[in-house]
Amino acid sequence: MFLAGALVFGMGVQAQLTLTRAELSAEAGGEPVAVLSDSVRVLAIPQQDRFCRVTQSFLVKVTDTEDGSVRAGAGLFNEQKDSVGKLFVDYKANLEPLKGKKYKNYARFEFKGYVHRGRLISGTIPEEEIAEALAEKNKGKQEARLGDLYAKEGFVLKETGELSLRVQRMGGPEATEEDPMRIMVVSRAGGAVIGVVCNGGHLELPKVKETRTEHGWTMYYLQKPSAAIHEAVVEAGLSFMPL
Secondary structure (H helix, E strand, O other): OOOOOOEOOOOOOOOEEEOOOEEEEOOOOOOEEEEEOOOOEEOEEEOHHHEEEEEEEEEEEHHHEEOOEEOOOOEEEOOOOOEEEEEOOOEEOOOEEOOOHHHOOEEEEEEEEEEEHHHEOHHHOHHHHHHHHHOOOOHHHHHHHHHHHHHHOOOEEEEEOOEEEEEEEOOHHHOOOOOOEEEEEEEEOOOOEEEEEEEOOOOOOOOOOEEEEEOOEEEEEOOOOOHHHHHHHHHHHHOOOOO
């Protein structure tokens, strides 16, 4: 039996936001095992078939646990002990005892599962924002929309040779150098976007000329890259991955 649920806390991440009654499942399209309230922050990576993979932690009251399991009906809480959701099923978890008066009678556990993309505010999903921006036919609007996203979501600029690369780590604006790359937008220096690299995520881009898979990434090229450009993109991506 699995738990589902995921509020970002204790990790300092800018994350995706849920809509009302975001149901969570252990498998994409599976039966719901938990539900989150609206406007809950989750770290959600888009997959195919309109689902997002979620990996997060919760607080739970110790009184709702027994022999390493969290009971069905248990409330889910964030780091501030605000209620953010509820379990539908019993869940066998690696419970972490918490220290200090603030967390007396609480334990923490981690969840890995799925939420439907329709239960998240799409504007908080960088992969969807990038796809929609690149679908803009007006280049001025496209550049403005991407610029707003880069500023809002903590993308880092890396320039290498003829390329400009905008990279967001998994931690968003508050990420550390220990957080791996989430997504990278590749442009010619001073020019148009020629590709997007996703670390574990799925994109639906217009006019993709070539797709490659390396290092667990999916690389969507809007123009077929030369060997030198592809090598530069890979090297840049690796520089944003923890050793």
